[in-house]
Amino acid sequence: MTKHEIQEYLSKIYQLPVKKVNTMNYMGKRKRVFGRRKIAYYKYRDFKKAIVIFDDSLRDVGLGTRIISEEQEDRA
Numbered sequence: 001m002t003k004h005e006i007q008e009y010l011s012k013i014y015q016l017p018v019k020k021v022n023t024m025n026y027m028g029k030r031k032r033v034f035g036r037r038k039i040a041y042y043k044y045r046d047f048k049k050a051i052v053i054f055d056d057s058l059r060d061v062g063l064g065t066r067i068i069s070e071e072q073e074d075r076a
Contacts, residue, residue, distance in 0.1 A: 001050075016054060019053045022052075024051075026049065031043070
């Protein structure tokens with residue numbers, strides 16, 4: 001997935017206010033297994049990590065996150 005796809009996915013499906021998305025690509029580790037007759041090689045799968053920065057309207061309340069609506073902001 002690209003940065004734009006991650007941002008679109010989070011905003012459309014979960015209705016989260018995404019401010020910025022950073023991604024990192026990692027190469028899977030390569031390993032060797034020593035057998036009796038030969039050495040077997042294998043590699044773990046490559047993977048991508050995404051760090052998402054949310055907008056300031058999303059607040060942490062300890063047990064999870066919630067989006068503060070305009071009506072609730074007026075009360076506070």
